[in-house]
Amino acid sequence: MKRFATSSPLLFLTMLLALTGAAMLGSCSSRQGDKILNAIPADAVSVSVVDLDRLADLGETPSRLMLTRHLIPVTTGVAANAVMPDGTTIGVAPAPAPASLSAAGFEAAEAEGDLTPWTDADGLTVVVDSRKGIAYTTAMSGPRALQLATEIGEAAAKLPLSSLKGIADRFDVDANSGAPLYGAVSRTLFAPSSASSSDPQAAQWLAYAISEEGEYASVDVMLMEGSGKPVEIKGLQTVAPDFLRYVPADMNVVVAAGLTPEIDWDAAGALVAMVADKELYTYIAAAEPYLKSIDGTVAIAFGVDKDAPGTPSGFFAMARMERSKIQDFVKQAGMLAAMAGADFQPLGDNMARLSLPAIAGVPSEMYMGEVDGCLVISTFLPDGKASNSFAPAMEGHDAAAVVRFAPGAFPATRSQVDFGVDLNVSLDGSQARARIAFPGSDRKPLAVLADIF
Numbered sequence: 001m002k003r004f005a006t007s008s009p010l011l012f013l014t015m016l017l018a019l020t021g022a023a024m025l026g027s028c029s030s031r032q033g034d035k036i037l038n039a040i041p042a043d044a045v046s047v048s049v050v051d052l053d054r055l056a057d058l059g060e061t062p063s064r065l066m067l068t069r070h071l072i073p074v075t076t077g078v079a080a081n082a083v084m085p086d087g088t089t090i091g092v093a094p095a096p097a098p099a100s101l102s103a104a105g106f107e108a109a110e111a112e113g114d115l116t117p118w119t120d121a122d123g124l125t126v127v128v129d130s131r132k133g134i135a136y137t138t139a140m141s142g143p144r145a146l147q148l149a150t151e152i153g154e155a156a157a158k159l160p161l162s163s164l165k166g167i168a169d170r171f172d173v174d175a176n177s178g179a180p181l182y183g184a185v186s187r188t189l190f191a192p193s194s195a196s197s198s199d200p201q202a203a204q205w206l207a208y209a210i211s212e213e214g215e216y217a218s219v220d221v222m223l224m225e226g227s228g229k230p231v232e233i234k235g236l237q238t239v240a241p242d243f244l245r246y247v248p249a250d251m252n253v254v255v256a257a258g259l260t261p262e263i264d265w266d267a268a269g270a271l272v273a274m275v276a277d278k279e280l281y282t283y284i285a286a287a288e289p290y291l292k293s294i295d296g297t298v299a300i301a302f303g304v305d306k307d308a309p310g311t312p313s314g315f316f317a318m319a320r321m322e323r324s325k326i327q328d329f330v331k332q333a334g335m336l337a338a339m340a341g342a343d344f345q346p347l348g349d350n351m352a353r354l355s356l357p358a359i360a361g362v363p364s365e366m367y368m369g370e371v372d373g374c375l376v377i378s379t380f381l382p383d384g385k386a387s388n389s390f391a392p393a394m395e396g397h398d399a400a401a402v403v404r405f406a407p408g409a410f411p412a413t414r415s416q417v418d419f420g421v422d423l424n425v426s427l428d429g430s431q432a433r434a435r436i437a438f439p440g441s442d443r444k445p446l447a448v449l450a451d452i453f
Contacts, residue, residue, distance in 0.1 A: 036080050036092050037162035037171065039134040041155035042200045042226075045186040046083035049171065052076055054180035058212055060447050078175070080183075082161075090152065091137035095128045109142045115149060117142040129153060164200060166228025167207065174209040180446065182209040187223075201227040210449055216422075217445035219434040230430040235263030236398035240297045241391050243318045246371070247301045248380075249388040251314065252409070256299040257399035257427075263294075296320025296374070304409055315366075317377045326375045330368055351381070399427035407440030419448075 040047060053076055079093035098108070106118035106126060114131040125145035128135045136149040162168045167184050174182035187204040208221045223231040237258035247254060298319040305311040330352055337344040343355035351369035368377045376382055394400045403423035419441035425434045438448050 034162065035094060035134060036078065037168055038160045039092050039132065039153070039156050040080070040082045040161040041084070041152060042159040042161050042163055043085055043155070044082045044161060045085055045189055046183070047161065048081045048181070048183035049078060050080065051078050051175070051180045054178060055446075058180065058444060058446060060444055084152070088138070088148065090148065093135055093137075095130070095133050095135040096126075101126060112146060115146060117146045159200065164226035166224055166226055167205060169228055170207045170222070170224070177209070177211075179209040179211045181449070184208070201225065204231055210446060212444065212446045213435070215445070216435045216437045217449050219436070219449065221432040223430045232430045233263075235260045239394050239397055239400060241394045242372070243297060243299045243374070244388060244390055244394065245384050245386055246318065246376070246382040247299075247316055247388055247390065248303070248314060248386050251301040251303045251316070251388070252405055253401070253403050254299070254301040254390050254394075255401040256297055256394055258297050259294045261293065261295055293325055294319050294321050304405070306406075306409070315377075315379045316382070318371070318374045320374045323370060323373070326370045329375055333368060393424045393426070397426040397428055401425040
C-alpha cells in the first residue's frame with residue numbers, strides 16, 4: 001500500500017501529461033484541418049483527408065497509398081484530396097517550405113501575386129499561396145495549375161467547405177478521434193438526391209472515417225446533410241435471422257436487410273453504391289418497383305467454387321412477400337423459361353425446378369417457390385436444416401452483410417488481388433459500420449482500403 005501511495009502522484013502526473021499531449025496533438029490536427037477546409041470550395045463533390053503522422057505511427061508509408069498520388073510531397077501533417085464537379089482532382093495541404101520542394105525536385109516559376117507554381121520533371125505542379133499558407137497540387141503544367149489554383153481559391157473565399165457546419169464538425173471529431181483517413185462524398189456522385197441543390201446546407205453527403213483495430217480496419221459511414229442533420233433511410237426494419245437455417249455454412253457472401261414497402265431506395269442505393277460498382281447499382285435501380293413489394297427480410301447468399309475461382313458453387317435468395325405475388329413471380333418465370341426452351345417442372349404445390357442449358361458459370365438447376373411465406377430462389381432444394389455462424393453479424397441490424405473469401409478465391413484473369421477478404425457490415429438508421437481484414441496480404445488493412453478509396 002505504501003508503494004502505491006508513493007507512486008500515485010507520479011502516476012497522476014504521467015496521466016495528466018499524456019492527456020494534455022493528446023489534446024495538443026488533436027488541436028494541431030484540427031487546426032490544420034480547418035485551414036484545408038477553408039481552402040476547398042463547398043461545391044467539391046469529394047474530399048479525402050489523410051493524417052500522415054498517424055499513418056506513420058501505424059507503420060504505413062504514405063507514398064504507397066493511391067490516395068496520396070495528388071498530395072504535396074510532404075511526410076508530416078494533414079493533407080487532402082478534393083474532387084471538383086468537373087472531375088478535376090487537386091491536393092490541398094499546408095504550404096511546404098521552399099527548401100523541401102527544391103529537395104523533392106520541384107523548380108519554381110515566376111510568381112503571380114501570392115501564388116508561386118513549382119513543377120517537377122513528371123509534370124506535377126505545386127502552387128503555393130504564401131498569404132494563406134496553403135498549397136494546391138495537380139498533375140498539370142505550371143500555367144494551367146496556376147489558373148486552377150486561382151479559380152479554386154476564389155471559389156473557396158466565397159463559400160468554403162468549412163461553411164458546411166455538419167461536415168466541418170464531423171471532420172473535427174474524426175481528427176481528434178485519431179482516424180488517419182476520413183472524408184465525405186457527395187451523394188450526387190452515386191444517385192440523384194431529393195434535397196434542394198440550391199442550398200448547400202441541405203445537400204447530402206456520405207461522411208466516412210477509416211481507422212485500424214489490430215488486424216482489422218474499421219469504416220464508419222454516415223448519411224448526412226451539409227448542416228449535420230442525419231438522413232435516415234426510411235422503410236427499414238430489423239432483420240429476422242430465421243432465413244439462416246436455409247443458408248449452408250460454405251457460402252462466401254451473405255447479405256440481408258429488413259424492408260418495408262416504404263423503403264427509401266434513393267438513400268439506400270447511395271450507401272450500396274459506395275461499395276458496389278455502377279452495373280450492380282443499375283440492376284438495383286431497375287428492380288426497384290418489384291423490390292418495393294417486399295415487407296420483411298430479404299436475403300441473398302452465394303458461394304464460390306474453391307477449386308475453380310470465379311465459378312459459383314451455390315446461390316440462395318429469400319424475400320418475404322404476399323403469397324399472390326410469389327405465385328405470380330413463379331408463373332412468370334415458368335413462361336419465360338418455356339420461351340427460352342428451358343425445362344420448368346412443378347415440385348408439389350409450392351416449389352418448381354428450372355433446368356438450364358449447360359453454360360459456363362451458370363448453375364444447371366434452380367429452385368423457386370414459397371418457403372415459410374417467402375419467395376425463395378436457390379440452386380439447391382432448401383430444407384431448413386442448415387447450420388452456420390452468420391447469426392451474430394446479422395441479428396439486431398436493419399441490414400447486414402458477411403463476406404468471407406480465402407486467399408486465391410478471386411480469378412487471376414479478372415483481378416490481380418492475391419489476398420482474401422474477411423468483412424462484416426451493418427446498417428442502422430443513417431449509419432453503417434464495416435470491419436474488414438485481408439487475409440494473406442502483406443499490407444495493413446488500412447493501406448489496402450486507402451487504395452480502394
